[in-house]
Amino acid sequence: MLIYLIGFMGCGKTTLALKLADSLGFEAVDLDRFIEERNFKSVPAIFETYGEEHFRTLERKALEEVAQFSNVVVSTGGGAPCFFDNMTFMNSSGITIYLDTSVELLSERLQKSKTDRPLIRGKQPGEIEIAIREMLDKRSKYYNMARIVVANRDNPLPDVLNALRKNGYIQ
Numbered sequence: 001m002l003i004y005l006i007g008f009m010g011c012g013k014t015t016l017a018l019k020l021a022d023s024l025g026f027e028a029v030d031l032d033r034f035i036e037e038r039n040f041k042s043v044p045a046i047f048e049t050y051g052e053e054h055f056r057t058l059e060r061k062a063l064e065e066v067a068q069f070s071n072v073v074v075s076t077g078g079g080a081p082c083f084f085d086n087m088t089f090m091n092s093s094g095i096t097i098y099l100d101t102s103v104e105l106l107s108e109r110l111q112k113s114k115t116d117r118p119l120i121r122g123k124q125p126g127e128i129e130i131a132i133r134e135m136l137d138k139r140s141k142y143y144n145m146a147r148i149v150v151a152n153r154d155n156p157l158p159d160v161l162n163a164l165r166k167n168g169y170i171q
């Protein structure tokens with residue numbers, strides 16, 4: 001079984017992937033870290049050196065590689081579902097779970113986050129919230145193509161496990 005966690009930057013995909021993998025006895029793979037290892041460069045450095053378009057090509061290639069894995073939970077970058085036919089590709093190679101998170105929670109988390117994110121770098125708190133709204137407006141239609149949608153809260157793991165059970169993916 002292969003599970004893809006999708007959702008906006010800062011929604012908690014990486015943390016949830018570790019917890020979910022632990023509960024299922026799977027491995028967790030973070031797509032951004034996978035891209036960095038394959039290309040010997042950090043994600044911000046890839047954006048700076050080659051631009052976003054090139055990053056999206058590397059991201060798609062990484063998805064094609066991880067699609068070969070089994071018993072893995074993959075946390076994907078916030079933009080991964082929104083380029084090429086990545087959502088269709090993920091839906092045909094695994095179970096997609098969208099961690100649906102409010103603008104307020106995203107904004108709070110991204111303001112506190114120490115991770116360098118090229119798409120919101122250098123923005124003031126108010127600007128971050130505006131940027132989130134604008135991006136979510138464009139991205140939601142891709143995120144909502146996920147097989148399972150879970151409303152995000154403090155600890156979304158029980159809801160994710162319940163949804164997997166309800167849909168017959170686990171016992």
Ligand code: S3P
Nearest residue numbers: 008009010032077078079117118
């Ligand atoms: C991006 C999200 C980032 C990373 C890159 C672009 C996006 O991952 O892939 O900075 O387009 O939303 P996280 O969602 O883990 O922050």
